[in-house]
Amino acid sequence: MRQEHCKHDRLWWRFEIITKLVNNSWIFKMENTFESSSFNSYKDKPLTWFLKQKDRLSALHQDMSDSMINMKILRKFGGELEHAIKCRCEEPCSKEDYINSMEDIITRTRIGKTWTRNLMESKIVPKTSKEDRIPERPVLKLHKLGSTSHLANTCTKKTKISEVQVIEEVQCA
Template structure:
């Protein structure tokens, strides 16, 4: 039956889909009441979208109310946009990689370690705090005796 095969998806216009499905239901059973028609329409929606629409519309709402509410749900929420079951699950994004032409292959080139030296005397044997020579004092000015 064409009614059962035409499930709602996000690429379809909600108003046209609701109208088409309502006409099909009317053709099947012209004496169908509004509650039964609404129930059958809602069962054609995906699970989360069906639940959200049932919470927002009552059983006696019109076809216009259903299509407008469906349109609002489609615009304002992410309900129904992700279908992990059809595509086999969510796929993780691959990390962004840039290949450089000058990049060395294999192990990363080791960085040459900087040799620390004493800034006071310039020797590489010790650090400033352990320097055996006296510190250079910038402010050490000899006093000249005044005559």
């Protein structure tokens, strides 16, 4: 077959392959992959993602126009990114313009990027010896008695008032 049709271009070959290999399960699989795929700016490049989606849609619907394919792909972005791309490009727009505006928006703004938290593992290492551990509560001591069994407000021992020592005055004669 290759020797008979060697003069045909790539599009003819693509059409022949699609017409010979397409069956219901393949169509179902391609529709599911198109519907389930969504653009993630951290793992997908705009050019490759857009072209993959375009190839999937053009394989499923050969009679669909390029503008309809572009609009279906733009709906896959959703939210702010879709709105920003539509605002930058006028309605009859080529795929190159869409891809350029996508790359421009994603690289220059935070639109299309999701917030991810960096959850770090706790680096607290439990201490092994009892001497190294910090006590849970500070140990309170009575000021005058020095005992740790009770606090000053519950102390039953009477405290002695400080005795004033009178220093005898030496009289000068």
